Amino acid sequence: MQFPPAPAGFWYIEVSAVTVYLPIAELSVNIFIILGMGAAVGFLSGMFGVGGGFLITPLLIFYNIPPVVAVATGANQVVASSISGAITHFRRGTIDVKLGTVLLGGGLVGATIGVWLFSILRRMGQLDLTISLLYVVLLGSVGGLMLWESIGAMRKAAKNLPTALRRPGQHIWIHGLPLKMRFKKSKIYLSVIPVAALGFFIGMLTSIMGVGGGFIMVPAMIYLLRIPTSVVVGTSLFQIVFVSAYTVIVQASTNYTVDIVLAFVLMIAGVIGAQYGVRVGQRLRGEQLRALLALLVLAVGIRLAVELVIPPEDVYSVVSAGFGY
Amino acid sequence: MLARARLFLLGLFLTAAAPATAQTLERQVTNFPEKLEIGISTDEISITSDFRGADLTIFGAIDGFDANLLAQGKYNIIVTLEGPKDNATVRKKERVFGIWVNTQSMTFELVPEAYSLSSTRDIATIAPPRDIANMGIGVDHMRLVPLGFFGDGSNLGEFRNAFRRIREESGVYQRDPGGVQFISSSLFKASVRLPANVPNGVHIVRAYLFRDGLFVAAKALPLRVVKTGLEQAITRAAHERPVVYGLFAVSLAVITGWGASLLFRKD
Numbered sequence: 001m002q003f004p005p006a007p008a009g010f011w012y013i014e015v016s017a018v019t020v021y022l023p024i025a026e027l028s029v030n031i032f033i034i035l036g037m038g039a040a041v042g043f044l045s046g047m048f049g050v051g052g053g054f055l056i057t058p059l060l061i062f063y064n065i066p067p068v069v070a071v072a073t074g075a076n077q078v079v080a081s082s083i084s085g086a087i088t089h090f091r092r093g094t095i096d097v098k099l100g101t102v103l104l105g106g107g108l109v110g111a112t113i114g115v116w117l118f119s120i121l122r123r124m125g126q127l128d129l130t131i132s133l134l135y136v137v138l139l140g141s142v143g144g145l146m147l148w149e150s151i152g153a154m155r156k157a158a159k160n161l162p163t164a165l166r167r168p169g170q171h172i173w174i175h176g177l178p179l180k181m182r183f184k185k186s187k188i189y190l191s192v193i194p195v196a197a198l199g200f201f202i203g204m205l206t207s208i209m210g211v212g213g214g215f216i217m218v219p220a221m222i223y224l225l226r227i228p229t230s231v232v233v234g235t236s237l238f239q240i241v242f243v244s245a246y247t248v249i250v251q252a253s254t255n256y257t258v259d260i261v262l263a264f265v266l267m268i269a270g271v272i273g274a275q276y277g278v279r280v281g282q283r284l285r286g287e288q289l290r291a292l293l294a295l296l297v298l299a300v301g302i303r304l305a306v307e308l309v310i311p312p313e314d315v316y317s318v319v320s321a322g323f324g325y
Numbered sequence: 326m327l328a329r330a331r332l333f334l335l336g337l338f339l340t341a342a343a344p345a346t347a348q349t350l351e352r353q354v355t356n357f358p359e360k361l362e363i364g365i366s367t368d369e370i371s372i373t374s375d376f377r378g379a380d381l382t383i384f385g386a387i388d389g390f391d392a393n394l395l396a397q398g399k400y401n402i403i404v405t406l407e408g409p410k411d412n413a414t415v416r417k418k419e420r421v422f423g424i425w426v427n428t429q430s431m432t433f434e435l436v437p438e439a440y441s442l443s444s445t446r447d448i449a450t451i452a453p454p455r456d457i458a459n460m461g462i463g464v465d466h467m468r469l470v471p472l473g474f475f476g477d478g479s480n481l482g483e484f485r486n487a488f489r490r491i492r493e494e495s496g497v498y499q500r501d502p503g504g505v506q507f508i509s510s511s512l513f514k515a516s517v518r519l520p521a522n523v524p525n526g527v528h529i530v531r532a533y534l535f536r537d538g539l540f541v542a543a544k545a546l547p548l549r550v551v552k553t554g555l556e557q558a559i560t561r562a563a564h565e566r567p568v569v570y571g572l573f574a575v576s577l578a579v580i581t582g583w584g585a586s587l588l589f590r591k592d
Contacts, residue, residue, distance in 0.1 A: 019521075021374050023552060023559040028377060028521045079578035084586030125416050125427045133424075245575045252571030256563050260574050267578055271585035308424040315418045315425075316487035320411050320438055320524075 024259035025069045031265065033063065038077075038269030045081055045270070046277025047284075048293045049233070051212035051240060053078040056266065058135060058300050065262070067128045071118070072251035072258045073266070074210030078244040080267035081274060082212055086241045089234030096185035096231045099195065100238040103217075106196035107243035110203025115250045118208055122255070125319075132304050134209055139301030142215055147294035153287040174224060186227050186235075194225060199239060207247045212240035215297070352543040359400075360388040361534045361542040368546070370519060371553040378523070381406065381548065383515040385532055390511050399537040401444065401451040402505045403462055404515040406548070408439030408497070409526030412472060415484045415491075431484040432472040438524040439497045440464060443504025443515045452538050460540065462533065464489050464498050496520040525550050 020031040037059050045052030053074050060070035089095050121127040177191035198220055202213035217236045221227045227235070252258040281289060353360070363385040370379050383404050387395075394400060413436050416427040444451060448463055458466040469485045492498040497520055505515040515532075528548040534541045552560055562570045 019375055019377055021372060021376050021556060023556040024563055026522070026524075076574050076578050079575055080582040083579050083582035087583060087586065125414070125430055129424075129426055245578075248575050248578075249568060249571035252563065252574060253567035256567060258563070258571060258574050260559055260563075260570070260577065263574060264577060264581070267581045271581055275585070275589045311420075312418055312425050314491070316484075316491060317416050317418070317427075318413055318488055318491045319416070320413045 020261065020265070022065075022069075022259050022262050024257060025065055025262060027064075029063070029065075029262075034262065034265045035269045037063070038266035039273035041266075042081065042270030042273025043277035043280075044273075044296065046274030046279075047281035048277075048289060048296075049085075049281065050293070051078045051082050051214050052270065053081075053206075053211035053213075053244075054135070054139065054209070054215060054297070055300060056270075057131075057210040058304060060262075061128075061131075062303075066257075067131050068118075068122060068255060068257045069259050069262070071131065071208065071210035072248065072255065073263045075206060075244045075247045075251065076258055076260075076263040077266045077270060078206075078210070078212040079241060079248065080263075081270055082214075082237050082240045082244070084271075086234070086237040089237055092234070094231050094234035095238045096183055096227075096235045097238070098181075099183045099186055099227070099231070100235045102181070102192050102195045103199035103202075103235070103239040104242050106199025106201075107203035107206070107239055108246055110200035110205075111207040111243055111247045111250065112203075114204040114207030115247065115254055117204075118251075119254060129308075131209060132308055134205070136301050136305045136308065138205070138209075138216065139297050140305070142219075143294050143297035143301055145219075146290055147298065150287045150290035150294055154291065157285075157287060175226075186231050188225075188227060190225065190227075198225070199243075202239070203243050203247075206240075206243050207251065212244055214240055354539075354541055357536060357539075357541045358389040359391075359534060359536060359541050361532060361544050362386045362388060363404075363530070363532045363544045363546060365530055365546055365548060368548055370523070370548065370550045372523075372525065372550065372556060373553055374556060376521060378521040379519045381517045381519060381530075383517065383530055383532065385513050385515070385544075387511040387513075387534060392510075394536065395510060401446065401535045402513055402515070403442065403444040403448055403451065403533045403535070404505055404517065405443075405462065405531045405533075406439070406441040406517045406519075407529045407531065408437045408524050408550075409528065410435040410437050411524075412436070413438075413488065415488045417484070417487070429480070431481075433469045433485075433488060434472045436467065436469060436488075438526075439520070439528065440467070440492075440499075441517045441519075442500040443517055444500075444502050445505045445507075445513075447502040452535050452540065456540060460533070464493065464500065495522070497522060497524075519550070523550055525552055 018030050018032055019028045020034070021028050037056070041052045041055045041059065044055060056077050057070050057074035060074065061067050086095070118127065121130050174194045175190070177193045179192050180189055181192050182189050198217065202217050205211055205213045205216070214236050217239070218232055221232045221236065222229060248258055284292075363383055365384070366382040370381070385402065387400060390400065412432050412434055414430055414432045416430040418425045419428040421428065442448070442463055448457055451457070457463060460466075461468060467489075469488060471481065489498065499518065504517065505513055507513045528550055529545055530548055531543060531545045533543045551557065
């Protein structure tokens, strides 16, 4: 077969310079696709002020990276994308360290149990399905709620009505729980039970789904725990950095699934993409940003849902012991 | 009946001992004068960061051949490359409440993770299919023994077929009837392609010589596939010092994230 004439060295570059071997995933990937994914997710995470774990993990799975590697490596990417935000908030004094520590305590227990569940599900062959189902449920519900809320806010803005992000502080059952503690920075007096429980839940999500969990933790802190918005983002980032770092270490030592090459390529592209995302994000209005983020979250959720429902190309699959156990 | 059982047990012992002696496998049917000699272009394949697969050339010679039979094309050669063995689980999805869920699974014991076969012609025409099957040559005759399997065996066939099909489609099991060519009267050359996703470990090259449908001799050589340099260092660290590896991965993330925020700071 005759190849059409190509510029000198063209074929060589196309076949050799673009692939990179991932030592833990044990496959060769196109480095530009990984860089592009990292940059795109970094851009979006900078624009919306989110960690991006909920985007990077499904994208890696769509690109045939084994879900076990995608989740553990996604958690590593979350550390890189959350650390600078956490440091900025720490300098500005917008982290409630005491509240964050209670969240973190729950988070570490949750992550430990999560990694244990992860190993069991992997052995049973139900890990991929569980990851997809959790993504569909969480992305679908959070995306739906955000879209509803932001459309409402946009309508109000159009009618020149005042927008109230935070409903007046009426007390709900959560505020009647025992073991109360005073959180000075947040100026609240709250039971540690719901705080630790929230941390626990997010920690489980971090270890099973490879997400930071900010997209659930922030609304939960604002609407359920009634924590002042000024400390919410910083405190959740504080929890996210430590829980995802812990998850990476535990995943690395129990499942051996953190691919450092993949993580490094993703995070380099991600942190650069984020810088440009932040600039674009500053030009958009808050409710527009939230509506766009909601659409994005929903789109990823729908894509995963479709995959669960349509008949698979092959009902059989083979895993060798390396990844089956 | 008892004798048969004893024979069966002996057979089990032999197959169990086979992997240990496989590297030095040399078989010769004594009433044939022909001898088989083989050599490979390299005994070690390195997986580097830009690894995209490799070609392996196996050379061989038939000693003490009969010129008449050779001229008539009565000598046939099969060359196989068998990868390291590991258990493999086949899972089957079924629709449960509208979504596709893995419902059944079967684990096959110690199957090769890669298998390539090259021959002078289609193996079905080289020797009687029963002989080929008894020698375990080819993907279709590979031993697929389910692990801890106590079912009625009704679905054994479908899982075996699915396993072979998927491994062939993914390129780790391949066959090339025509991959072995005579380059001079009794010298032959076989090309085997190692796919980009070739597993690490010791692979075994085996060559079988057939004379007019009868097995004459077999030779085997080991081929090591190793990750090199950075790839090897990373894999080793991940498995031997996982906590240090995890800490290193986290520090890399901290440095990258923090470094970027310093680098891109506006003031």
